[in-house]
Amino acid sequence: MFEQLAELQKRTAEQIANSDTPEKLNEIKVALLGKKGELTAIMKSLKDVAPEDRPKIGQMINDARAQIEKALDEAAQNMQKLVMEKKLKAEVIDVTLPSKKPVIGHRHPNMIALEEVERIFIGLGYEITEGPEIEKDYYNFEALNIPADHPAKDEQDTFYINGEMLLRTQTSSTQIHAMENSKPPIRILAPGRVFRADEVDATHSPSFHQIEGLVVDKGITFADLKGTLAEFAKEMFGEDTKVKFRPHHFPFTEPSAEVDVSCFKCGGSGCRFCKGSGWIEILGCGMVHPRVLEKCNIDPNEYTGFAFGVGLERIALLKYEIDDMRLLYENDERFLKQF
Numbered sequence: 001m002f003e004q005l006a007e008l009q010k011r012t013a014e015q016i017a018n019s020d021t022p023e024k025l026n027e028i029k030v031a032l033l034g035k036k037g038e039l040t041a042i043m044k045s046l047k048d049v050a051p052e053d054r055p056k057i058g059q060m061i062n063d064a065r066a067q068i069e070k071a072l073d074e075a076a077q078n079m080q081k082l083v084m085e086k087k088l089k090a091e092v093i094d095v096t097l098p099s100k101k102p103v104i105g106h107r108h109p110n111m112i113a114l115e116e117v118e119r120i121f122i123g124l125g126y127e128i129t130e131g132p133e134i135e136k137d138y139y140n141f142e143a144l145n146i147p148a149d150h151p152a153k154d155e156q157d158t159f160y161i162n163g164e165m166l167l168r169t170q171t172s173s174t175q176i177h178a179m180e181n182s183k184p185p186i187r188i189l190a191p192g193r194v195f196r197a198d199e200v201d202a203t204h205s206p207s208f209h210q211i212e213g214l215v216v217d218k219g220i221t222f223a224d225l226k227g228t229l230a231e232f233a234k235e236m237f238g239e240d241t242k243v244k245f246r247p248h249h250f251p252f253t254e255p256s257a258e259v260d261v262s263c264f265k266c267g268g269s270g271c272r273f274c275k276g277s278g279w280i281e282i283l284g285c286g287m288v289h290p291r292v293l294e295k296c297n298i299d300p301n302e303y304t305g306f307a308f309g310v311g312l313e314r315i316a317l318l319k320y321e322i323d324d325m326r327l328l329y330e331n332d333e334r335f336l337k338q339f
């Protein structure tokens, strides 16, 4: 029995040493100490030993068992340590490596220009509002004193949804909403998308953006309009910018004007940018037509107002010296990244 135990211990020690997985260790354990295990069998055979030898041999078996269990435990622990070391090595993170910079994109030139225009007019006490892109004919045309036979109302120029509804062709429709929704004094700036049945080219697009301005109060004159737009031009295009008002016609303003700014590229002497004229057209404006005020239940004998409409893309193209409007819509990252 003594030899049998000694041989078992030796063999087991070798098996443990050759094991490289926890599963193998478990197999060894079961083969020895399981129900049908070798050591279990030896323990069972203790009853056949002479009673006087039992304590001694029993002790021997217990010692052998304890030693084998200890060896198995130690081997298991070592194995776990090795597995952990291997895992740590494989998953090592070098916290000193430079990190990847997140790509946060760029502001679109339209947005930069819009925020600049808004900043200027907020500084002058204007409130920013918006109106719907889908409008009734009334808001886009009729209330703005645009007659039913006006060429702008042609289906060639306007996207109609049905007989009454259309995609607004101008942000001037927001003037009517503003005057319907609040009482003078009114001082609003309303940016938004507009739609026209135009073919795409370097200066046209079926969808673009305008910024509408409207002021209505007692005693508002053309001088207020001139002063306001001169201030805007200076802030937007530089302190030395001059403005020129050219008489024009819009159905919803009387008198009406188009406004040019002195070319900020050549200062007015004439260059490729201003096509040699020294001036660049930037917006339309005028004194709100009395009939438009009346439509909104504002008494033209008590109140007067001025309005203006700026093409946002036009401002962005001028400000950033972009020569093709299509670049603003293609969203080519190589282009947008420059702003």
Ligand code: DAH
Pocket: 169, 170, 171, 172, 212, 213, 250, 252, 253, 283, 284, 285, 286, 287, 306, 307, 308, 309, 310
């Ligand atoms: N709505 C005009 C357009 O789309 C621009 C405009 C001109 C707006 C004169 C105005 C204005 O408010 O007073 O061409």
